[in-house]
Amino acid sequence: MAKPQAxxxxxxxxxxxxxxxxxxxPRLTQEMVARALNKxxxxxxxxxxxxxxPTDQQLVVMFDLYDVGEALRLDLLAEIRAARASQSVWWDEYLADLPRSLVRLxxxxxxxxxxxxxTGSLVPWPGQVPPYMEAVDEFHEREKGVEKTSVQHAVRLRRQNIFFRPDNPAELDALCSEAAIRAQVGGPEVMKAQLDHLVEFMQRPNITLRIIPFSAGAAAATQVNLNVMDYPSPNDPGVATMDTGTGxxxxxxxxxxxxxxxxxxYLAHSxxxxxxxxxLIETLSKEL
Known part of the structure; x- marks a missing residue:
């Protein structure tokens, strides 16, 4: 199934x-290209x-029309093949149970x-373990029902794989408040398992997790939840996302x-x- 958006x-x-x-x-218009493609x-x-x-045939026409050299043709063709491969994705099987905003994310x-x-007072999602997820969602998302919440937990675990993939794992720079590691979400046993997981999680060379201590004042108290994503292309400005509470x-x-x-x-500075x-995480784990 092809993805519903680009x-x-x-x-x-x-x-x-x-x-x-x-x-x-001289400059070509889209209309001129369309005539050359007969589309x-x-x-x-x-x-x-x-x-x-574009299809391979359309691509050849466009390359000739744009006077694209051989090296650039090969480079762009490789990128297009990779883009075609990306149209078959692991999350297709979950589409019926996920909100559109999450699929796009x-x-x-x-x-x-x-x-x-x-992530403010929650452990960042890439480092969450299932019992912690369940405890958080039980409190916040009871109206979604057990089945859909269970699906979203499975999806969240699959999403974490971008930081563990063998080829080019994504780099993570994460911040959370001291409250995130002190609150006993799910009880002492669940929280100890969560903290112990973070200790292992932070050993990976592509993972950075920093705690904003209570002593930082307003920076530690803020509940802002934001992501900023960078991409391999230096010309790509990236994407930012924010949790609105409803999506x-x-x-x-x-x-x-x-x-x-x-x-x-600004938050990282604190x-x-x-x-x-x-x-700090190791100390709190030992106290549980």
Whole structure:
């Protein structure tokens, strides 16, 4: 099943195709390209917006029209093949049970190179263990029903795999308040298991978790929940997301993304170092 919205890989391909058309002199319009393809202008627009990938035959026509050299042809062809492969994805099997905003978030997470997360008084989701998830969701999401909540737990565990994949695992820079590791969510036994997992989690070279101590004042008390995602392409401005309480707000305006980066950096400035954070977590685990 193809994904209902453009994947990040498809959007990247579309941007490159548009850049090639715009760079051609004299300038080519979408209508001119459509005539060369014997297709509609709407299809060319759809391709350039990442809604559809060109066929091999269409790609040859576009390459010739844009005077694309052999090296660039091979590079773009490899990117298009990767984008085609991305259309078959693990979360297809869960689509019927997930809100559209969460599906879109997963689509954006899958190809990331780095994620910055601030979660306030909850343990960041990439490091959560199932009993902790269950205790949090039992409190917050009773209206969703046991079956859907169970599906979302399974999906959350699958989402965590971007940080554990053998090839190019995503880098994680996470922040949370001291409250997140002191509150006995699910009781002492569950919380000890959660803290012990974080100790192991933080040993990975691509994982950074920092605690904002109570002594940091307002920075520790803030309940802001935000993600900023970076992608391999240096020209990709990234994506920011925020939990709205009823869903996920996805922000792709570069100004909005820069503002969230600044907010994250402000919070990070008040955090303990990774070593200090690890020491605090180990101490609290021993007390349980």
């Amino acid at each position: 994947s990040r890989a498809m959007v990247a391909v579309g941007r490159r195709l548009k850049a090639l058309r715009m760079a051609k002199r 509609s202008q709407d299809l060319v627009s759809l391709m350039e917006n990442g809604g559809q990938l 997963i689509e954006l997470e899958d190809p990331v190179s780095k994620v910055r997360i601030s 996920v707000a996805i922000l792709e305006d570069p100004k909005e993304i820069r503002a969230r980066r600044r907010r994250f950096d 955090a303990l170092t990774p070593d200090e954070s690890l020491e």
